[in-house]
Amino acid sequence: MVTTDNMGIFKEYDIRGTYPDEINEDNAFPISRAIATSLNGKKIFLGYDNRIGSLAIKDFVKKGLVESGSNVVDIGLGPIMIPAFASFTEKANGLCITASHNPAKYTGLLLYSKGITVTPEVIKKVYEKKKFSNQIGSLIEEDYYENYVSYITKGIKDVKLKVGIDSMGGSTTSIAPDVFNRLGCHVSLLHKKPDSKFYDKTPEPVRENAFELGQMVKKEKLDFGIQMDADGDRVAFVDENGDFIDPMAIAMIYIKYLKFKKIVATVACSSHFEELTDVTYSKVGRPNIERELLDKRFDFGVETSSHFYFARYYPFSDGLLGAVLMSDIIRKTKKKISELVNEFPKVYFDSKSISFTNEPERELKLKQIEKSAKNYGTVQKTDGIKIINEYGFMLFRKSNTEPMLRIYYEGKDERSFEKIRELTEAIIR
Secondary structure, X not given: OXXXXXXXXXXXXXXXXXXXXXOOHHHHHHHHHHHHHHHOOOEEEEEEXXXXXXXXXXHHHHHHHHHOOOEEEEEEEOOOHHHHHHHHHOOOXXXXXXXXXXXXXXXEEEEEEOOEEEOOHHHHHHHHHOOOOOOOOEEEEOOOHHHHXXXXXXXXXXXXXXXXXXXXXXXXXXXXXXXXXXXXXXXEEEOOOOOOOHHHOOOOOOHHHOHHHHHHHHHOOOOEEEEEOOOOOOEEEEOOOOOEEOHHHHHHHHHHHOOOOEEEEEOOOOHHHHHOOEEEEEOOOHHHHHHHHHXXXXXXXXXXXXXXXXXXXXXXXXXXXXXHHHHHHXXXXXXXXXXXXXXXXXXXXXXXXXXXXXXXXXXXXXXXXXXXXXXXOEEEOOOOEEEEEOOEEEEEEEOOOOOEEEEEEEEOOHHHHHHHHHHHHHHHO
């Protein structure tokens, strides 16, 4: 059971923890009853990824939802975007059993309402009171896969590119090849089979995970490579030379070629966006971007972590949709992806993370940084501690999902970047 000792699984915008230590078959049932109670018996589309913990708890999640009044539509195994899409199009709720990009030992529950992330404060309060609804709901199975794939590929065909795909064994391993075959692409796969341990990788689409994909793209002379995270809502790319492309450069391609006039970017993002479009900055985290996109004041949302949000489709991020749109841009422009990247100023940007044993240890470090920050430039506190000076910026903020300190820094040019890097190291030393 969840106790006061591990209520830390209720994160800022989802419920997440290690399996079986923090989330397991025993507590998945009451947590799900709390979710259903907070929804007051409404319809909910349920999906799940292929993690060991996710597969272990899914039946207990279904039972908890039904026994507290939810009408559950089980749409099965797949990426997080499918329950999110179902919740958006059906104006209902969506729940995905997933732990996003976390290592294989994690699982969790992420709730959507009409395509917008539901933060778990209310669920946590219901759980703590242990007053669950005793209504009985229902359970049916439905395949929502075709609805989703038809939507993201509509009007895009005859792409005819040679594409390499690496889902790292995650929930898009089976779906991604079908999507790109429909577009008319020749598909080469790395890590061809689903793997609940993600081939012993931390399943993030980041530079250090892209080496094998880059080698395959170069060896097979493919047009570009696509790398997805475990639940499919993030995407990264390698070019035809096998080189990893910074997500900030990818965002600039989207901004120019999809003609985005107003965008929302998190405070960690590149300042080069301001040279291309009207930019509003927000806190890091999917709920912050989604809420900004809901009223369609913005065309596009972006995070440094390769989350891309396309408001003309829906408010949540979708790595497969991002890959489809990039393919179409390459088809229309008849340019290599490296040529598209080279149209923009070079981004001198990097990020890193520092892990801590516990939250108090991280808080102490953040207070030390805050105390010295004013010595290095102008300080902003929209989200964490952002320091801006003549060389560029540095940002220090807490991870919303793990006991980590996220660090981002950008220089205005190569020389400034080296100076910013030195200052960043000095601050965290």
